[in-house]
Amino acid sequence: MASNQTHLQIHSDPTEMAKLQAMLLGWCGEAGLDELAAFKLTCAVVEALNNCIEHAYGGEPGKPIDLLWTRSPDAVAIEIRDQGRPMPVPPLAPSPLPASDAESGRGWHIIREWTDTVSYARENGGNVLILTRRLT
Amino acid sequence: MPPQAHVGPPLTQQRNYRRNDKVNLEHRTQDGVDIVKLPERLMMADAADARSSLKDIINQGRGKLILDLTNTAFMDSSGLAVLVSGLQAARKRDGDIYLVGMSNTVRALFELTRLHTVFQIYDNEPGALRAFG
Numbered sequence: 015m016a017s018n019q020t021h022l023q024i025h026s027d028p029t030e031m032a033k034l035q036a037m038l039l040g041w042c043g044e045a046g047l048d049e050l051a052a053f054k055l056t057c058a059v060v061e062a063l064n065n066c067i068e069h070a071y072g073g074e075p076g077k078p079i080d081l082l083w084t085r086s087p088d089a090v091a092i093e094i095r096d097q098g099r100p101m102p103v104p105p106l107a108p109s110p111l112p113a114s115d116a117e118s119g120r121g122w123h124i125i126r127e128w129t130d131t132v133s134y135a136r137e138n139g140g141n142v143l144i145l146t147r148r149l150t
Numbered sequence: 151m152p153p154q155a156h157v158g159p160p161l162t163q164q165r166n167y168r169r170n171d172k173v174n175l176e177h178r179t180q181d182g183v184d185i186v187k188l189p190e191r192l193m194m195a196d197a198a199d200a201r202s203s204l205k206d207i208i209n210q211g212r213g214k215l216i217l218d219l220t221n222t223a224f225m226d227s228s229g230l231a232v233l234v235s236g237l238q239a240a241r242k243r244d245g246d247i248y249l250v251g252m253s254n255t256v257r258a259l260f261e262l263t264r265l266h267t268v269f270q271i272y273d274n275e276p277g278a279l280r281a282f283g
Contacts, residue, residue: 064226
């Protein structure tokens with residue numbers, strides 16, 4: 015089976031994440047992930063998108079985020095591009111957890127633990143984050 | 151699998167829940183314990199309102215809360231932050247927050263982030279009410 019791709023352009027608006035979350039769960043199901051695996055991958059992607067909104071764009075709404083979902087026979091790749099400021103370099107796995115009473119700092123841990131690979135680059139004045147998850 | 155839509159009567163018609171207008175937090179009180187039903191999703195878009203609503207409930211009550219996650223199919227780290235913030239506010243009032251009705255998927259998120267060691271988690275509301283004594 016050849017790979018297939020879906021491209022979405024969304025905006026740095028948290029309310030768009032709720033709609034996208036439902037869509038991602040559906041795509042994960044179509045890729046053959048079970049309910050728990052679909053939840054984990056969706057959560058990791060949502061965290062990455064939250065980072066674009068919060069860190070790359072500093073909470074400013076209406077800025078573009080491109081999401082490219084590529085499904086191949088043995089893996090799913092999710093490429094997320096924004097045009098915001100450079101992100102802090104993602105911590106290497108295993109990403110540490112914050113103190114138990116901390117209100118933030120869990121996003122990268124979720125991304126690292128619930129995907130198989132994470133790569134980050136700065137390209138053409140924007141951030142490019144690619145997450146992958148094996149299907150077999 | 152897409153999230154399940156709520157079916158049946160509106161939740162506000164069940165067990166005298168009162169809807170909070172800021173965000174879909176439904177709240178009632180039983181035996182001095184505030185019981186709050188969380189929405190289907192608790193994500194960044196709702197986090198600020200949910201945090202504010204939860205703190206209002208904590209400050210107006212005794213700081214003893216049960217958060218019912220029965221309807222909560224998805225949560226991200228912003229949602230976790232709301233709960234941690236509420237827990238701190240409750241414990242400052244010598245209270246606590248117990249969680250009930252957690253799905254296996256949301257439980258996986260709590261276990262990954264080790265928050266299952268911070269919150270007391272019960273299968274259901276009667277169990278959590280008994281624990282509050």
